[in-house]
Amino acid sequence: MDPTTYTSTEALSAPDLPPPPDPSADAGAVPSGLSTPQDIPDLLNGDVWDIDQLHPATALRMLIRSVQALANVSGDIPPTPPVTRPTTPKDIEADKENRTGNHATPITPSSGLSSPCQNMLIGSPEAHHSEPIPDIGTGAEDVDIQRLAIARKFFLKRPPSQTLEEYLSRLGKFCAGSTAVYLAAGVYIHRLCVEEGVVPATGRTIHRLTLASIRIAMKSLEDNQWRHERYAGVGGVSPKQLSALEMSLCFLLDFDLHVTKEILCQRTFALQQAAQQASVVRRRLPSTFQPKLPAQNRTNA
Helix, strand or coil, X not given: CCHHHCCHHHHHCCCCCCCCCCHHHCCCCCCCCCCCCCCCCCCCCCCCCCHHHCCHHHHHHHHHHHHHHHHHHHCECCCCXXXXXXXXXXXXXXXXXXXXXXXXXXXXXXXXXXXXXXXXXXXXXXXXXXXXXXXXXXXXXXXXXXXXXXXXXXXXXXXXXXXXXXHHHHHXXXXXXXXXXXXHHHHHHHHHHHHCCCCCCCXXXXXXXXXXXXXXXXXXXXXXXXXXXXXXXXXXXXXXXXXXXXXHHHXXXXXXXXXXXXXXXXXXXXXXXXXXXXXXXXXXXXXXXXXXXXXXXXXXX
């Protein structure tokens, strides 16, 4: 039709508008057969179960209970003494001190965090930043000695005042992770604490170990992660200490961070089984019994 034939009334009239969108009435908005996930019990009955039905809060709770059960029966296991080399020139050590600076535990509060989070402190690390590291290459120490020296990074001088539940609940509140992240962290901890025994689960190690495990799991599985400074502040460590913990964990795991649904199911169940066995052993011991190994000095020239 020729536009010039429109009357003034036809030109001014507007077409009827469609009704406002109603997403709930759109059958195509939600795929058929997809329902709201129902959380599963904390205690697994086997190594075959549906990860998609597990809520992140439940996964975190499972991690806390399992790791704490291991620590309850381990007692206070001292770390391997640092490698000492009396022949190291003093000027080299002094130069290292000047280059590395002071790595004390004080935290710079992160912006946007509430005061309880800003005041989080988990104590001073056992390992000093200037202590010698294991040699690599010709004349290097045995691999087991190297791994034990790296494991010192996870020890604190004394157990922190916050329980593991308080610590990780705070971490989950301010730097929340997904279900897979918490399960993968448990896989890493099961490997280091149960399968290989390179890092004992004690009151002096579980805070820093879970902090690093969750962080590495986030980086391995998630596209988006919390800022390094924020995560360190919530975790009660300095950004440099967090970096050292991450690198130490990766070395101890031989950078084998890959997990699948099957691995998450199997290792999560295995971690729970180890925790249950530890709880049984602990119940059989007198309430006054405190397992503790004597510290032994070791000198490597």
